[in-house]
Amino acid sequence: MKFFLDSAHLPDIREAAQLGILDGVTTNPSLLSKEEADPVAVLREISKVVDGPISAEVVSTEHAGMVEQGVEWRRIAENIVVKIPMSTEGLKAIRTLREQEIPTNCTLVFSPTQALMAAKAGAAMVSPFVGRLDDIQVRGMEVVDEIVQVFSNYEISTEVLVASIRSPVHVADAARIGADISTMPWSVMQALARHPLTDIGIERFFADWQKIQNR
Numbered sequence: 001m002k003f004f005l006d007s008a009h010l011p012d013i014r015e016a017a018q019l020g021i022l023d024g025v026t027t028n029p030s031l032l033s034k035e036e037a038d039p040v041a042v043l044r045e046i047s048k049v050v051d052g053p054i055s056a057e058v059v060s061t062e063h064a065g066m067v068e069q070g071v072e073w074r075r076i077a078e079n080i081v082v083k084i085p086m087s088t089e090g091l092k093a094i095r096t097l098r099e100q101e102i103p104t105n106c107t108l109v110f111s112p113t114q115a116l117m118a119a120k121a122g123a124a125m126v127s128p129f130v131g132r133l134d135d136i137q138v139r140g141m142e143v144v145d146e147i148v149q150v151f152s153n154y155e156i157s158t159e160v161l162v163a164s165i166r167s168p169v170h171v172a173d174a175a176r177i178g179a180d181i182s183t184m185p186w187s188v189m190q191a192l193a194r195h196p197l198t199d200i201g202i203e204r205f206f207a208d209w210q211k212i213q214n215r
């Protein structure tokens with residue numbers, strides 16, 4: 001499974017890139033709004049730091065506007081993937097951008113049929129939002145499981161990108177289900193590397209090594 005960082009914060013992205021496990025980045029208008037720099041400059045810098053797909057979301061709700069902004073985002077760098085919110089206008093935009101060989105990530109997906117439609121329209125990735133489903137007492141991971149099953153039934157190559165991840169358990173579940181990508185905040189990525197028994201083990205080995213030094 002690929003690991004993406006769900007962030008527009010360059011210091012975190014730079015640190016995550018050093019881990020050697022970072023496969024891409026997802027941004028959205030809310031994440032970009034937290035940064036002081038101009039979104040175009042931020043996206044340009046991210047695309048230099050990370051050698052993988054960088055999702056940049058359109059804010060128009062109409063086909064023409066989505067395509068226009070998508071083409072603009074893609075001009076920033078070759079690894080920009082245009083994020084299109086799920087809707088009938090969005091499906092049209094996914095199709096048009098695909099005809100122009102611009103890859104898309106269909107975002108705000110909450111059901112297997114939405115995912116199937118996005119895949120049929122030609123999206124390179126679909127993003128089911130697990131955390132936001134959990135928030136309304138719908139099991140987000142069950143939706144991911146269904147999407148993975150449907151895509152496997154029809155040998156669909158669109159990647160399932162699990163989004164709105166809130167904890168390491170979400171990442172573990174996404175990997176068990178066989179989702180292609182998990183995108184997560186920096187705090188979750190850091191938490192994935194930790195285990196209390198690892199910390200205790202390091203402490204003990206260190207203390208025992210000190211005993212040898214003190215002989």
Ligand code: E4P
Pocket residue numbers: 006026027028107127129131132163164165183
């Ligand atoms: C993914 O591409 C989205 O940017 C993100 O995962 C949304 O997460 P949130 O529900 O925590 O805002």
